[in-house]
Amino acid sequence: MSQKLNRAAIWLDKLTANAPRMAGLCASVQVADGTVDGKAARFIAVVPDENNHYPRAKGGEVGLLEGWTLAKVVSETIAEDADSAEKRAIVAVIDVPSQAYGRREEAFGIHQALAGAAAAYANARLAGHPVVGLIVGKAMSGAFLAHGYQANRLIAFNDSGVMIHAMGKESAARITLRTVEALEKLAATIPPMAYDISNYETLGLLSALLDIASPEAPESADMDKVNAALVTAVREARTDNTLKNRLNAKNRQSSALVRERMRAAW
Amino acid sequence: MRNDSSFIELKARERARLLLDDGSFRELLDPFEGIVSPWLEAQGIVVQSDDGMVVAKGTINGGPAVVIAIEGAFQGGSMGEVSGAKMAAALELAAEDNRNGIPTQAVLCLETGGVRLQEANLGLAAIADIHAAIVDLRRYTPVIGVVAGTVGCFGGMSIAAALCSYLIVTREARLGLNGPQVIEQEAGIDEYDSRNRPFIWSMTGGEVRFQSGLVEALVGDGVNAVKQAVNEALAKGVPAKHRTDNYDWYLDRLNNFDTTKQADSEQIKQLFGEKRA
Numbered sequence: 219m220s221q222k223l224n225r226a227a228i229w230l231d232k233l234t235a236n237a238p239r240m241a242g243l244c245a246s247v248q249v250a251d252g253t254v255d256g257k258a259a260r261f262i263a264v265v266p267d268e269n270n271h272y273p274r275a276k277g278g279e280v281g282l283l284e285g286w287t288l289a290k291v292v293s294e295t296i297a298e299d300a301d302s303a304e305k306r307a308i309v310a311v312i313d314v315p316s317q318a319y320g321r322r323e324e325a326f327g328i329h330q331a332l333a334g335a336a337a338a339y340a341n342a343r344l345a346g347h348p349v350v351g352l353i354v355g356k357a358m359s360g361a362f363l364a365h366g367y368q369a370n371r372l373i374a375f376n377d378s379g380v381m382i383h384a385m386g387k388e389s390a391a392r393i394t395l396r397t398v399e400a401l402e403k404l405a406a407t408i409p410p411m412a413y414d415i416s417n418y419e420t421l422g423l424l425s426a427l428l429d430i431a432s433p434e435a436p437e438s439a440d441m442d443k444v445n446a447a448l449v450t451a452v453r454e455a456r457t458d459n460t461l462k463n464r465l466n467a468k469n470r471q472s473s474a475l476v477r478e479r480m481r482a483a484w
Numbered sequence: 485m486r487n488d489s490s491f492i493e494l495k496a497r498e499r500a501r502l503l504l505d506d507g508s509f510r511e512l513l514d515p516f517e518g519i520v521s522p523w524l525e526a527q528g529i530v531v532q533s534d535d536g537m538v539v540a541k542g543t544i545n546g547g548p549a550v551v552i553a554i555e556g557a558f559q560g561g562s563m564g565e566v567s568g569a570k571m572a573a574a575l576e577l578a579a580e581d582n583r584n585g586i587p588t589q590a591v592l593c594l595e596t597g598g599v600r601l602q603e604a605n606l607g608l609a610a611i612a613d614i615h616a617a618i619v620d621l622r623r624y625t626p627v628i629g630v631v632a633g634t635v636g637c638f639g640g641m642s643i644a645a646a647l648c649s650y651l652i653v654t655r656e657a658r659l660g661l662n663g664p665q666v667i668e669q670e671a672g673i674d675e676y677d678s679r680n681r682p683f684i685w686s687m688t689g690g691e692v693r694f695q696s697g698l699v700e701a702l703v704g705d706g707v708n709a710v711k712q713a714v715n716e717a718l719a720k721g722v723p724a725k726h727r728t729d730n731y732d733w734y735l736d737r738l739n740n741f742d743t744t745k746q747a748d749s750e751q752i753k754q755l756f757g758e759k760r761a
Contacts, residue, residue: 244739271738271739271741271743272738272743273743274671274675282734282738283735283738283739286731286734286735286738287731287735289728289729289731290731290732290735293729293731316670317661317662319662319666319667319670319671319675319676320667320671320675320676321667321671321675321676321687321746321747322743322746322747322751323661323662324660324661324662324667324676324687324688324747325687325688325747325748325751325752325755326738326741326747326752326755327646327696327698327734328660328661328662329642329643329645329646329659329660329661330646330698330727330728330734331734332643332646332661333615333643333644333645333646333647333727333728334646334728334729334730334731334734336615336619336643336647336728337615337619337647337726337728337729338728340615340616340619340620341619343616344619344620344623359599359608359639359640360639360640360643360661360662362608363608363611363612363615363640363643364643367608367609367612367615368612368615368616382605383604383605383608384598384599384601384604384605384607384608384640385599385601385604385666386670388669389665389666389669389670390601390604392665392666392669393597393601393663393665393666394601394602404527407526408523408526408527408602409605410523410565410603410604410605410606410607411523411601411602411603411604411605412605418605421605421606421609423605423609460616461612461613461616464609464613469606470565470606470609472519472521472522472565472566472569473565473566473568473569473606473609473610473613475519476513476519476566476569476570476573477569477572477573477576479513479517479519480512480513480539480570480573480574480577481573481577483512483513484512484541484577
């Protein structure tokens with residue numbers, strides 16, 4: 219295999235001790251089983267595939283096959299655990315540069331494919347599976363909505379290679395009729411517009427931010443940190459299957475205020 | 485059939501009023517509450533006192549209901565922190581109602597380009613909350629999405645639309661993940677020509693989405709036509725299988741499809757097998 223690895227592929231390997239990949243899936247969605255807190259856990263990553271049947275998705279983007287394959291894997295995990303009192307943890311290992319942008323993608327309903335994935339992750343959470351999003355690289359826009367944003371707990375690396383945003387800079391500049399320079403200048407003063415992880419942290423959406431010495435070639439201290447964070451996240455997630463824990467930051471106080479007022483008026 | 489007045493021409497508030505039973509409309513967090521975007525002013529953008537989102541409770545055919553309507557005329561219907569939280573909060577409360585034995589129904593009028601880029605990450609987070617709330621609520625009662633036009637429904641909100649139990653569109657509607665300009669920016673004009681309107685509609689317009697089975701109803705532009713479709717959808721109840729559960733069908737089609745040719749109307753028909761003529 220001469221495939222380029224992304225961070226998600228590297229961490230999937232490490233976290234599951236090179237466990238075999240689930241067979242029968244498209245090459246760009248890799249699934250392996252490991253443990254968290256001594257119990258079985260399923261790890262899922264979207265990775266690049268040079269030979270992707272849909273060429274606009276060969277760089278690790280979430281496209282038609284990726285969205286529907288995530289839907290399948292997560293839905294089947296829910297079905298397998300339907301009769302278990304304690305549901306398996308599901309860890310989305312996240313390094314997704316974007317959704318796939320292309321003509322086939324729109325024509326063949328990529329929005330529905332991504333909805334399939336988002337629905338499956340949300341169903342898993344509602345069914346009692348602790349769902350954790352581990353952001354090791356990029357978590358961009360629709361790709362993140364499909365792969366990770368439905369998790370009860372989000373963990374990110376405190377690293378310059380981590381980027382969470384709604385749209386790449388060039389496109390965002392075009393749509394908002396600004397230059398990239400003007401966009402960057404604004405992003406520096408408006409926390410939700412920023413592209414760096416420190417600003418993102420102030421929005422209160424993360425349950426943990428980890429300092430990782432070597433995010434592309436994890437050392438044992440890095441592994442210990444990530445494993446410990448996963449244990450905490452899974453334990454917390456078992457006590458709360460909602461997304462309410464994301465509403466506590468000052469930089470997201472309007473989101474909490476709207477809910478308070480809506481409830482009062484309801 | 486011009487004995488039915490236009491739905492598309494209506495603002496969000498009027499859409500919500502007309503979808504609810506006569507006289508039952510009660511708006512929550514209306515413009516007088518003054519909860520506005522905390523992020524726009526610093527960017528030199530004038531705020532709107534409802535942040536472009538109308539939440540109204542009332543009844544539909546006598547049953548409790550909430551209609552949540554996006555105002556496409558404010559910032560392209562984009563989802564900011566406040567507008568997004570209004571929709572999410574209303575859906576969360578509707579789910580709570582249903583858990584408490586109050587069968588609150590939900591109708592969403594979706595006219596949006598997706599995330600409001602001036603509030604980027606908080607818009608995206610709000611959309612994730614909306615997805616979560618739709619998936620929760622649709623277990624109890626059908627969540628109906630209406631994409632009438634002319635803005636259409638894009639970005640993360642096209643995923644929200646795709647999560648709805650039933651979708652109703654007109655020929656003016658467009659439904660797609662990525663806006664034409666963004667695809668052109670990211671992939672080039674040969675991939676997607678954002679100025680070619682007939683092409684855009686042939687890919688993402690209401691009619692082709694209906695033919696492909698990605699929406700349940702295609703209606704003319706009329707208040708009564710939309711209302712009738714909403715009533716029919718509500719009457720069907722919670723579907724046995726949601727569109728999002730059809731991964732095996734889609735994977736089989738997509739994996740075996742010849743992708744050497746670029747997509748066109750013919751290819752769309754081939755892939756979906758002309759679900760509806």
